[in-house]
Amino acid sequence: MDVRTICLGILTRGSATGYEIKKLFQEDGYQHFVEASFGSIYPALGRLTEEGLVSVRAEAQTKRPDRKVYSITPAGRAAFLGALMRPLPEDRHRSPFVFAMLFSHLLPQERVSAMIDCYIAQTEGKLAQIKGGEPHSCGEAFVSGLGKVIYEASLKFIRNHRADVERQAAHAAE
Template sequence: MPIHHAVLALLADGPSYGYELKGRFEESVGPQWGDLNIGHLYQVLDRLERDRLVTKRVVAQTERPDRVVYRLTRAGKTEVERWLETPFVRHAYRDDLFLKLFAASRLGRDTFTTVLDVQRQAYVGELAALRELRERHRDDELVLLLIEAAILHTQADLRVVELAERTAEKLVAGVAVEKAGADSPDTAAEQA
């Protein structure tokens, strides 16, 4: 689970508390990853403590509620190092667009084309937003790397839409032939 490993990595810099960890996470990877829900973060910290990857200590404050400070344990450091040394492997390539194209191909060329047009517009808008984000984060190399990766992924997604447009006739025609075979009298007799 990447979030708990990111929290362990943040704690490798030194002891910290929930809201500080949230701020540091969002400052580092937030522009691409998104906001980190504080409730979820505290659940992650509780699990990390349960698994003895972090310890916590309550620090009394006079003007505010007590602060809970978390510290990385030796086991936590070992775990984050193990995670960093393990390559990321995709187990399956799943994308909602493929399910939409599957469904649209069964409803005809017009529906198929509409799905592609809508998706292309979404990707073009996403690229514009990412390029704007890139301009705002020119000074942070790590964030810039994440944004560039998102731009490359979105450009690849746009190329998939273009490929689907070029092969749309074959894709929709292939489904029509498949459906015609399923509706033939021979098929109906076989099913009986």
């Protein structure tokens, strides 16, 4: 799903600045399944404004740099709903950790253990973030519930099976 559509979706829920949209990707639960960088957010907002799908209002702040607040327009709302009515792109999951586990037999056992420990800690952090959130709608509850069961299943499996790949690694000649 392209960054313009994602920004439109976020703006259906309320006006926001480019900086706030980026923050939402890092904090508000979106980070588990969607993301964009400043390098694509600001150009996307610019084009959406050109296309009339979004309006922008500059706001001066005291003691802070000026900010640009973007709001979705009726045309933008229609464009977003139109995108949701069309077939969705498939999920993409990229996991350097999982890829690395395929090569665990080539690595020292301590390195494999360190990778697994790091991945478990990261996953626990994400699970804690989901648990600390407060879904405001059925959609949000569905999404955070799904994330929760995925992370829990991952953690359970990794804890139960980490010895399998750690044992294999032990035979690696260095």
